[in-house]
Amino acid sequence: MKRRVTHEKTLSKLSGSLLLVGAGKMGSVMLDGWLARGLAPKRIAVIDRDISLGFGGVLWGELRGLADPETVVQNYITGLGGGDVCPEHLENMLSDLYARAFADAPAMMEAL
Numbered sequence: 001m002k003r004r005v006t007h008e009k010t011l012s013k014l015s016g017s018l019l020l021v022g023a024g025k026m027g028s029v030m031l032d033g034w035l036a037r038g039l040a041p042k043r044i045a046v047i048d049r050d051i052s053l054g055f056g057g058v059l060w061g062e063l064r065g066l067a068d069p070e071t072v073v074q075n076y077i078t079g080l081g082g083g084d085v086c087p088e089h090l091e092n093m094l095s096d097l098y099a100r101a102f103a104d105a106p107a108m109m110e111a112l
Contacts (some may be wrong), residue, residue, distance in 0.1 A: 056106035075106035
């Protein structure tokens with residue numbers, strides 16, 4: 001007999017960190033589904049390799065509207081124009097995200 005796992009119970013019990021890398025538009029669909037099923041993150045880092053001037057990353061603009069208003073949804077811009085996304089950038093993003101109490105303007109990681 002197979003045991004059925006309900007995602008609602010599983011997601012609401014997630015207490016560690018979840019890192020979703022390189023997911024693009026599918027990442028926003030996955031996150032939307034997880035949030036609808038009870039995942040309640042305190043912080044979300046959105047890494048964009050594009051920018052809408054005067055606004056921020058395109059994916060960030062979509063994802064921040066899905067999260068709870070109390071959630072820190074911080075945008076990190078890196079790899080513009082096909083530039084490399086270095087491990088150091090990811091380390092800096094995570095360090096910055098965990099230190100934040102609230103979201104701020106998009107951070108350009110090449111400049112850090």
